[in-house]
Amino acid sequence: MSNVATRFAPSPTGALHIGGVRTALFCWLYSKNKKGTFHLRIEDTDKERSKDEHKDQIIKSLKWIGIEHDGELYIQSTKINDHIDVANDLLKNGHAYKCYCSTEEIEDQKKRAKQKKLPYTYNRKCRELSESDVPKDIKPVVRFKSKIEGSSILKDLVQGDVEIDNITIEDFIILRNDGTPTYNLSATVDDHQMNMTHIIRGDDHKINTFKQIQIYLLMKWNLPYFAHIPLIHTLEGKKLSKRDNASTLDDYSKIGIMPDALRNYLLRLGWSYKDKEIFTIKESIEHFNLEGIGKSPSKLDMSRILSMNEHYIKSISEDELINHIIKYCELYKEKIPVEKVDKIKQSLIFLKNKAKTLEDIYNNAKYIIFDEVSFNQDDLKLIDDRAKKIISEFSNKVNDLKVFNKETLEPVVNNLIKTHETNFKGVGQPLRIALTGSKFGPGIYDIIISLGNDETLKRLNKII
C-alpha cells in the first residue's frame, strides 16, 4: 500500500469542540507515526449552516494545539460535481434509483412505525418502479440500492470485526431532489479522490461505514482501512456535542490552559502506552498506534486537565513560560508593560509553584504588573490599628536595610513577632495585604524582594 494518508473532515457548522480535536490529533499522530500525510477537509455542503468563521476557527484551533495539515485545504463544496458524476454512474449501472416518494409520505411512515414501536426503514417502494409509473410533476431524490441479502463485515482497526445484516441498511439518499449530493456519497468520493488509506473517525460514523463500503465496492475502488474511536462523553455520560457548553479550545485557552498540556491530556484520553503519562510531541508521534486505543468511551475530567497544565507550567523553561504568559495576558487580560516582563520572569520561580493555569500566574503577579494596588475589600478590613503599627515599624526598620534578601528581612519579621506577641501570620498577613491587596499570594519575602526597596516602602507607607 502507498504511504499512509489520513484526514480530518469536520463540517463548519459550529465551533470545533474538544472531541473533534482529539479525533484530529489521533489522525495526525497516526499518519506522522507512519511517516505519511494528514489532510484537512472542510465538509461544507450544508450551505445553510456552514460558516466561514467556523472554518477559520477549526483551522486556528488545530494550529493552536500543534496540528497542521499537509497539502492543500480540501473544500468539499468545490467537488460536488464529482460527487454527482458518481451518483449518475451508479444510476446508469442500476445501483441507484430515482425515488418519487414525497416527504410527507415518508414522514407519515416514520410516524406510524414509531407508534407501532417498529423499526423504520424506507420501504423501497420506488426501487423497481416501471417507466410508466413515474410521476411527472415530482422532483425525485436518488437512492442507493443497498444490499438486501446477507450480511457485511467491517474489519475495524479499533473495534475488531463488526457484522451487520444488510437488510438493516436502508436505501439511503445520495442525491437530494435539488440534485445536490449527501454526506455518505460526498465523503466516500472525496476519501477516494484524496487517496486516503486510513479513515480514523468517531464511533458515531460506524453505521455509515457500511453504506460507504458498498459504494467503494460498486465503484471498484480500493477500500481504505477504517478505525472508529470511542466517543468522549460528558460527565453525564452523553456524547459531546456542539451544543454542549464550554468545550472549545478557546474555552480552555482563556482560563490559561497551555496547548501542550491539553494535547497531552487528549492524547491519553482513550489511548495509552504502558504507564507513560507525559509525552512530548516527538514522543507521541513515535509511540502512537491504533492498538493502544481503548474500546470504551471516556469522560472529560477537568481536574486532570488542570494537573497536566500544572505539570507543564512547572517543567517547561522560564523563557517558554514567560512567552506563554505574555501572549495569554495580551489576549485575555491586558498587555504586560515591557518593563515589568523581566520582573515577572525573575519571579516565576515562586509564582509557578502555586499555579495550575496561566491565569493563576497572572492573578498572583498582579501586584507586579500594576503600580496601583487594588485591594480586596474584605482583606483590607484586616488592617486594623495594630496591623498598621506593625506595618509602620516594619517599614522603619527596613528603611535602614542596605541589602534586601531573605537573610536581612527575616530577623526584622521575627523581631516584630516577638515584640507584638503574635505569630508569623500576625505580621505576614498585614504586610501581604498592604503590598498586594490580598491575603493570599506568594511568600512575603518573595513579594518584598521582587518589589524592591523603593516600591515596598512606597506601598507600606501609603497604607499607614
Next chain:
RNA sequence: GGUCCCUUCGUCUAUCGGUUAGGACAGCUGGUUUUCAUCCUGCAAAGGGGGGUUCGAUUCCCCCAGGGACCGCCA
C-alpha cells in the same frame, strides 16, 4: 422500538489464563515550610451480575443487567 458498540479504583488507564490486580489525577493522613502552595511519606479506593471452558479466570465463550452510538433530502 431495531441494529451495533461498550463495562477494571470517583476519573484516565495497565494487565494480552497464574499478579498482594500496577500507575496517574482527584481524595484523605503525616512530614518539610513563616499564610496559601510546592515538595516528600503514607492510606484508602476497582474487575456489573449469573452461567460455562479450564488445574486456574479480570483475561476465553454464553446469557442477563446497565450505559452509549446510530436509525435526516445534517455531517
